């Protein structure tokens with residue numbers, strides 16, 4: 001069955017995703033080398049714990065962390081990161097989760113870092129404690145999070161600090177680490193979508209973060225249902241043992257070194273993360289993709305994306321009601337984007353209306369709606385192959401015509 005038939009047989013339409021590596025559109029597309037590695041992995045039996053140990057070595061080498069594990073997405077990685085921060089090696093606490101009322105279970109989170117994905121942290125049973133103000137984003141003032149605000153918020157009930165990274169707030173991370181480290185509070189970084197640049201694979205760990213979550217199915221180009229948690233060896237071990245299948249005979253259980261059997265009071269049961277399991281195919285797939293991604297040249301890749309965006313821009317010249325603006329990676333902090341700025345009066349359709357028309361075309365086209373309220377649709381070419389570019393431009397032209 002070829003790639004067109006597999007979805008057609010299910011009555012599901014093929015789409016062009018020029019909106020970024022969005023999960024709801026299936027994330028990134030895997031390179032043939034990654035597909036082949038997954039297919040090969042699917043035909044042999046292995047011990048998943050041993051395979052996760054191998055994954056840990058690869059993730060450690062590439063991120064600079066002490067250890068790492070593969071989970072079913074960055075959101076799952078955040079949930080087990082929160083769990084590990086609460087339990088450490090205490091199997092009684094592991095058994096209690098997500099009911100954490102009986103022990104320290106508070107995670108500090110700056111109000112400016114509150115994303116919809118914060119739910120992944122609280123799903124562990126942890127309670128999020130909001131700190132700081134949002135003066136900059138609301139336009140109310142100039143001040144951001146300050147060290148004393150974190151110090152004041154730390155209590156015996158605090159188990160971790162949650163940091164949702166973006167290009168604007170990354171410079172705050174060393175300050176956060178400087179406050180949290182002396183208190184033995186793990187700093188958990190949500191870096192799910194902070195790749196590229198490739199240098200961010202190491203940046204958060206270098207800044208002192210204890211646990212960093214990356215999406216495997218976004219820019220890394222691995223299977224959609226994978227994520228990576230990289231970080232401190234003890235915390236990764238405590239997270240791993242809460243994700244692994246634990247239907248084991250205690251007498252014959254021989255976990256990998258990553259799991260500190262001597263410190264565990266007994267053999268834990270299936271943990272909070274058991275539902276975030278990944279198969280051998282996903283682990284091998286994301287490791288293969290990670291090796292490829294770590295070897296890419298950001299500058300060359302961005303130059304290719306910019307060149308493609310420039311050609312799309314040229315095809316859209318002279319259309320009534322829209323003008324274009326090309327933003328290089330240096331301006332977006334990530335990859336180059338083409339902004340389609342829509343003058344709703346002239347175009348007789350606003351940005352969301354245009355997006356709706358694009359999505360209802362015979363071959364639906366998705367552009368990013370992130371700035372639609374400001375009248376802007378964003379073309380992001382991380383996912384579609386160059387062969388799709390002409391169709392993207394043509395669809396915009398047709399959608400504008402009604």
Ligand SMILES: *Cc1c(COP(=O)(O)O)cnc(C)c1O
Nearest residue numbers: 023073074075117192193215227
């Ligand atoms: C995509 C995303 C996630 C979730 O990643 P998955 O791999 O889909 O679970 C978490 N946080 C942020 C900021 C994201 O963009």
